[in-house]
Amino acid sequence: MTDFLANTSPIRPELLxxxxxxxxxxxxxxxxxxxxxxxxxxxxxQFLHLLQERIKKYxxxxxxxxxxxxxxxxAGGIFYTVGFYLxxxxxxxxxxxxxxxVPFAELYMKGQKYLLSxxxxxxxxxxxxxxxxxxxxxxxxxxxxxxxxxxxxxxYNFEFFPQDADGSIDYPLYSDKMDSTxxxxxxxxxxxxxxxxxxxxxxxxxxxxxxLDNFHDNAADYLINIFxxxxxNAIASVLLKRSPRRLEIEPEDCKRxxxxxxxxxKTQIRNVLMRSANxxxxxxxxxxxxxxxYVLEAAEGLIAELMNAVQKQSLKxxxxxxxxxxxAPLTFFDREPMKDGAFRELTEEIRSSRQLSDKLxxxxxxxxxxxxxxxxxxxxxxxxxxxxxxxxxxxIWELSLIASEMLQENDTIPSAVxxxxxxxxxxxxxxxxxxxxxxxxxxxxxxxxxxxx
Amino acid sequence: MELTNGHFLSIPGTFIAQDAxxxxxxxxxxxxxxxxxxxxxxxAELVETRNQVLSxxxxxxxxxxxxxxxxxxxxxxxxxxxxxxxxxxNELVELFYYFKNEFMDRISDDxxxxxxxxxxxxxxxxxIELMEGRELERLARHIRYGLDYHNRDESYFHEMGQNEEDExxxxxx
Numbered sequence: 001m002t003d004f005l006a007n008t009s010p011i012r013p014e015l016l017x018x019x020x021x022x023x024x025x026x027x028x029x030x031x032x033x034x035x036x037x038x039x040x041x042x043x044x045x046q047f048l049h050l051l052q053e054r055i056k057k058y059x060x061x062x063x064x065x066x067x068x069x070x071x072x073x074x075a076g077g078i079f080y081t082v083g084f085y086l087x088x089x090x091x092x093x094x095x096x097x098x099x100x101x102v103p104f105a106e107l108y109m110k111g112q113k114y115l116l117s118x119x120x121x122x123x124x125x126x127x128x129x130x131x132x133x134x135x136x137x138x139x140x141x142x143x144x145x146x147x148x149x150x151x152x153x154x155x156y157n158f159e160f161f162p163q164d165a166d167g168s169i170d171y172p173l174y175s176d177k178m179d180s181t182x183x184x185x186x187x188x189x190x191x192x193x194x195x196x197x198x199x200x201x202x203x204x205x206x207x208x209x210x211x212l213d214n215f216h217d218n219a220a221d222y223l224i225n226i227f228x229x230x231x232x233n234a235i236a237s238v239l240l241k242r243s244p245r246r247l248e249i250e251p252e253d254c255k256r257x258x259x260x261x262x263x264x265x266k267t268q269i270r271n272v273l274m275r276s277a278n279x280x281x282x283x284x285x286x287x288x289x290x291x292x293x294y295v296l297e298a299a300e301g302l303i304a305e306l307m308n309a310v311q312k313q314s315l316k317x318x319x320x321x322x323x324x325x326x327x328a329p330l331t332f333f334d335r336e337p338m339k340d341g342a343f344r345e346l347t348e349e350i351r352s353s354r355q356l357s358d359k360l361x362x363x364x365x366x367x368x369x370x371x372x373x374x375x376x377x378x379x380x381x382x383x384x385x386x387x388x389x390x391x392x393x394x395x396i397w398e399l400s401l402i403a404s405e406m407l408q409e410n411d412t413i414p415s416a417v418x419x420x421x422x423x424x425x426x427x428x429x430x431x432x433x434x435x436x437x438x439x440x441x442x443x444x445x446x447x448x449x450x451x452x453x
Numbered sequence: 454m455e456l457t458n459g460h461f462l463s464i465p466g467t468f469i470a471q472d473a474x475x476x477x478x479x480x481x482x483x484x485x486x487x488x489x490x491x492x493x494x495x496x497a498e499l500v501e502t503r504n505q506v507l508s509x510x511x512x513x514x515x516x517x518x519x520x521x522x523x524x525x526x527x528x529x530x531x532x533x534x535x536x537x538x539x540x541x542x543n544e545l546v547e548l549f550y551y552f553k554n555e556f557m558d559r560i561s562d563d564x565x566x567x568x569x570x571x572x573x574x575x576x577x578x579x580x581i582e583l584m585e586g587r588e589l590e591r592l593a594r595h596i597r598y599g600l601d602y603h604n605r606d607e608s609y610f611h612e613m614g615q616n617e618e619d620e621x622x623x624x625x626x
Contacts, residue, residue: 048515051515052515055515059558059561062561062562062563062564063553063558063561063562064514064515064518064519064562065507065512065513065514065518065519065550065553065562066512066513066514066558067511067512067513067554067558068511068512068513069511070558071513
């Protein structure tokens with residue numbers, strides 16, 4: 001019983017203010033009589049002695065007095081450094097023992113060493129964030145990653161003012177209480193940004209760009225959290241019994257979801273949401289426990305907003321919905337295909353042509369319907385890179401039609417694994433063209449409905 | 454975090470004051486040959502003046518601070534004698550911390566004290582008012598404008614003063 005009491009501490013570090021951690025920890029310890037008067041005085045004297053030294057160093061020994069604000073900032077720096085070190089110990093009992101037994105100046109040195117190592121780690125993390133950054137059109141996102149975080153490392157004064165953090169961090173994380181400062185905040189920000197990037201990397205960049213475009217015409221200028229937009233739509237896709245990678249949610253989908261949720265109470269909505277979130281993490285192959293945890297906690301954070309949206313029948317506001325004009329289906333009227341005999345002759349003639357240019361000319365002159373074009377693709381008339389040459393000759397509509405064919409098989413077209421040569425080569429072709437052209441092809445493909453004339 | 458006003462880690466004022474008073478009294482050994490000494494009461498009053506001025510000027514200081522340096526630097530001034538010693542020291546302390554702020558902490562303690570001594574003994578002929586109102590104000594203005602006072606010599610202040618007078622004449626024209 002005594003051991004148990006000795007090992008548990010009434011001080012809960014996680015509840016203390018992050019910025020003024022050490023001050024609050026000591027005050028709490030004093031209140032709870034975990035620090036005696038003598039011990040407190042001892043810490044006080046050691047702190048004052050250290051502060052005197054720091055002031056001397058700060059003024060290079062040239063001034064015995066400083067402005068009160070400067071002294072307070074220097075004192076804040078000492079407390080931040082020691083507090084930062086103690087927080088790394090995790091257990092409050094250990095923190096208390098260190099405060100009682102280790103000279104304050106020594107704790108400060110350990111803190112400085114730890115700060116420095118965290119700064120180095122953060123610098124490396126920034127590099128990783130840059131490498132995993134999404135290539136999407138959002139100014140806050142790009143500027144923060146490319147330019148906004150660097151100034152912190154250039155100007156960070158860990159020696160005197162470690163609690164300060166310069167930088168231009170505009171891009172909002174999904175969840176950021178902004179309750180920490182200095183390197184602690186920078187470390188937190190980079191960790192979370194990296195996790196969010198890793199999640200978003202499970203999706204096609206084009207699809208994320210389309211999501212942003214659907215969110216708002218001027219999404220580039222908005223301070224929006226991309227991870228949140230993607231998470232919501234991905235979960236919604238799962239709820240609609242689709243792949244989470246399909247981020248497009250259409251107005252009709254919102255109506256279906258509304259109907260689905262209307263019959264559920266709050267607890268049931270919560271359970272459905274979390275079940276879908278779990279399913280999503282499994283389908284996306286999120287094996288990293290930290291990433292899983294982050295995503296599931298984020299999903300949990302959406303519950304209140306979702307319930308509110310269901311209640312007010314405003315799921316269109318909760319999700320990012322495809323714009324009405326883009327959602328309208330495209331109807332394609334195909335021509336009559338060739339008769340079997342004529343088609344067979346054409347395929348034989350194409351196969352027997354030695355020159356690629358001859359093959360392409362035959363397709364151009366003799367193929368009049370999309371059904372025939374698909375027949376040619378599937379009839380092994382072309383080999384390997386010859387398909388690429390053919391695709392390059394086709395227009396946007398023909399390519400969209402081919403993509404729509406593939407969607408019949410698998411609606412996660414960009415990331416699915418294809419086994420037929422014409423499909424493999426088509427994916428290769430898509431990968432080689434510009435983002436905008438590829439997005440247009442895939443977006444149109446999803447809207448196409450074919451009919452015979 | 455606050456270091457004053459009853460904060461848990463506020464500097465114990467009594468502790469610092471006793472130490473400073475003791476150090477000033479010890480300085481009598483170096484100043485008595487100039488006929489200048491401080492009683493314990495006068496030393497305590499000087500420390501009190503220092504504390505008050507620090508508070509008024511929004512500054513903080515540890516230990517004896519500049520008091521002993523001030524006493525030792527000014528001990529051989531031709532304008533200090535027994536009758537005006539305590540009062541002048543108190544006035545000098547006030548000036549010192551005021552001008553530390555005016556100079557935006559760009560001047561070291563030693564340099565400011567030497568500056569003050571130079572002015573007091575030469576151009577100001579022992580006048581605190583002249584030192585405050587003219588010499589040090591000019592220097593403060595120049596430092597605020599980024600002038601490097603480190604390279605000054607005997608003619609520095611004369612030139613500075615001359616330039617200012619010329620400017621005033623030009624304005625009158």
